[in-house]
Amino acid sequence: MLKLSPNDAKAPPPQKPGNVVQTWSSSSGGNFTVEVTDDGKWMSMLGYAMTTNMVKIRMQARVPIGEGPAREEMRKNRALLAVAAAVAGVRAETEDKE
Secondary structure, three states, X not given: OOOEEEOHHHOOOOOOOOOEEEEEEEOXXXXXXEEEOOOOOEEEEEEEEEOOOOOXXXXXXXXXXXXXXXXXXXXXOHHHHHHHHHHOOOOOOOOOOO
16 A cells, blocks of 8 residues: 655755646655646656555656646646556656657
8 A cells, every 4th residue: 555645845846937846755655756847748756655565666757647638637636647657667758749
């Protein structure tokens, strides 16, 4: 199981003005930062989370969020999107693919 808590007091400044940055901590150890671009098209994550049975989930990626109604739901639940992407094995993107 993975228990996450927001820890925005330790959030770093955004890479670009207008981006939204959140920091999350896992009760079993680890923390990660999620940053969504101001246009809502990309999300970056960096750090790790630890499950209650001590499995380390590495999080280092930049993923496109996409279009449509699901996009808004993903933007609301940034930590869930980050965990899902990390568990699925998504790794770093280096630039926008537009």
